[in-house]
Amino acid sequence: METKTKSFSPYAEAYNRSITDPEGFWGEQAGQIAWYEKPQQVLTTDEKGFYRWFKGGKLNTAYLALDYHVENGRADQTALIYDSPVTDTIRKYTYREFRDLVARFAGALRSLGVGKGDTVVIYMPVIPEAVIAMLACARLGAIHSVVFGGFAPHELSVRVDDAKPKVVISASCGIEFDKHIPYKPLLDKGLSDSKHKPQHAVILQRPYVHADMLPGRDLDYMELLQNAEPVDCVPVDAHDPLYILYTSGTTGKPKGIVRDNGGHAVALKYSMKAVYGVDSGDVFWAASDVGWAVGHSYLVYAPLIHGCATVLFEGKPVRTPDAGTFWRIIQEHEVKVLFTAPTAIRAIKKEDPDGKYKQKYNLPSLKYLFLAGERCDPATYYWAKDLLKVPVIDHWWQTESGWPMVANMVGLERHTSKAGSAGKPVCGYQVEILNEEGQELIANQEGYVAVRLPLPPGCLPTLWQDDERFFKSYLERFPGYYMTGDGGYIDEDGYVYIMGRIDDVINVSGHRLSTGEMEEMVSSHPAVAECAVIGIADELRGQRPIGLVVLKDGQTISEAEIEQDLVSMIREKIGAVAYFRNALIVKRLPKTRSGKILRKIMRNIADGDHYAIPSTIDDPAILTEIHDCLRDRNIGNAFLHKNLNTN
Known part of the structure; x- marks a missing residue:
């Protein structure tokens, strides 16, 4: 024994x-x-x-x-x-x-x-x-x-x-x-x-x-x-x-x-x-x-x-009436644990990047912030941790x-x-x-x-x-x-890393690459509020990644400048094999009402594939905006779509 x-x-x-x-x-x-x-x-x-x-x-x-x-x-x-x-x-x-x-x-x-x-x-x-x-x-x-x-x-x-x-x-x-x-x-x-x-x-x-x-x-x-x-x-x-x-x-x-x-x-x-x-x-x-x-x-x-x-x-975390609503509720009701989606924290971060609303409130009751519903990117994790001074647990x-x-x-x-x-x-x-x-x-x-x-x-x-x-x-x-x-x-210490749905792993010239990893890099750019990286069809490589980014309020960086920054960043951190060549500025990303970004739908739009608009989408009009951005930049096969709702 x-x-x-x-x-x-x-x-x-x-x-x-x-x-x-x-x-x-x-x-x-x-x-x-x-x-x-x-x-x-x-x-x-x-x-x-x-x-x-x-x-x-x-x-x-x-x-x-x-x-x-x-x-x-x-x-x-x-x-x-x-x-x-x-x-x-x-x-x-x-x-x-x-x-x-x-x-x-x-x-x-x-x-x-x-x-x-x-x-x-x-x-x-x-x-x-x-x-x-x-x-x-x-x-x-x-x-x-x-x-x-x-x-x-x-x-x-x-x-x-x-x-x-x-x-x-x-x-x-x-x-x-x-x-x-x-x-x-x-x-x-x-x-x-x-x-x-x-x-x-x-x-x-x-x-x-x-x-x-x-x-x-x-x-x-x-x-x-x-x-x-x-x-x-x-x-x-x-x-x-x-x-x-x-x-x-x-x-x-x-x-x-x-x-x-x-x-x-x-x-x-x-x-x-x-x-x-x-x-x-x-x-x-x-x-x-x-x-x-x-x-x-x-x-x-x-x-x-x-x-x-x-x-x-x-x-909502913002506009009801402002980006301090969450902090007001925690203070007023002495909340010990807040559990929300990363998208809510990103919405607050976008409207109040410097956390000025948080300064109005004192939150001694708050012990933990738990995040779930989608993968929390490190930029959002660190922003919340620095702002709240409590453990942030994805x-x-x-x-x-x-x-x-x-x-x-x-x-x-x-x-x-x-x-x-x-x-x-x-x-x-x-x-x-x-x-x-x-x-x-x-x-x-x-x-x-x-x-x-x-x-x-x-x-x-x-x-x-x-x-x-x-x-x-x-x-x-x-x-x-x-x-x-x-x-x-799972790393050598037993920590689990969820990199997204299986179809978010893309194959670029035979290399399996994680769009989640690329999103971490894109979201670390100081001008980016949130982003999505999707793999689109590429005749030569099978697939290639593109980035769609939402800028923080008050940012004036041009699309050409941020694209150049992000292409350099991913080339440096992953290598030329990633073949990341395009970043588009969009006003918002299509999401479900629970805050999950609809990456697969965006990929279908880029590839000119048929898709059904999901019942859980927050605002179907966003898909038209994504389609128009891709078409205007002549990226993918978005020009094939005549009607967005192909259900």
């Missing part, structure tokens, strides 16, 4: 145990939440060979998020802080107040025939009523599917047809800066186009826009709430779905990510302390929309299950995982962060870098990022009513692994 002589760090000890003894590790974590009936088995496989967690356990997620705290001394503690600069509103709810609202709205849904196993679509802005609707569904054992408020009617109808909800819950409008976006016309068109017809649409009438109601189908949210009787939590099985969250699929049909109740609650409860270093009673702010995975996990469920106060922010996860896969687990042991790295694998995730043949690569070799099965609790067990697509999308490519779809490498 080998004698253990090496002493492990707290992180290494916990991580190693989570990999070598997952049942023991997660069985202990399951003891941290309240079950109606404790699980009979920690880890099992179902008849299709898919892994499942906590078989036989009975629980209710809304009970864990609200009732448990009311019953255990937190009834009068703040549960939710609604801060809405776009409506000039700040409202705080205690755990008791929020529990009572959720119980009453659950009663309203039950009066409409919604029960355990039924589905409900929620199509709302970032307002308390959206969170109440989510938790009310969970209270009943119903399955909610939140669709980003303001999504196009077609995208809404596709999701309605797939989820087949008994009821849809919506609001009369959302607010973008100072503009009101009426939701009801979008909802009506979406439901008109869908084959499945929900029995009712529940509409919250906001004072800014009045929605016309359809007699018989449409019901007023407040009237329904006032006339309802509160109901108790319904016990559900650990394997029962809590929600469906749709993410873009390569076929055009969205993939319905399923989250189960048991694994989800255990993983999120664990992550709040272990990953984010947060204690019960702390104020946690995930600056996200409720329609995204971050909104589900870290705006709603995790903070409430952990007994924190969560901040619900209706606004971490990585996916809608599919539901919680972090790679991070600096500050609750266990804070590592030295490395710019450009998302940290080390989180407990439960055996992250490996594989080559085309599925063999593990050595340190610093770039390849496919995969996770050895079983995935830990909280990750998707399958896709909504589509096990075959789940297998083909994630498990088929490398047997025994979950295929993340991202490329990257």
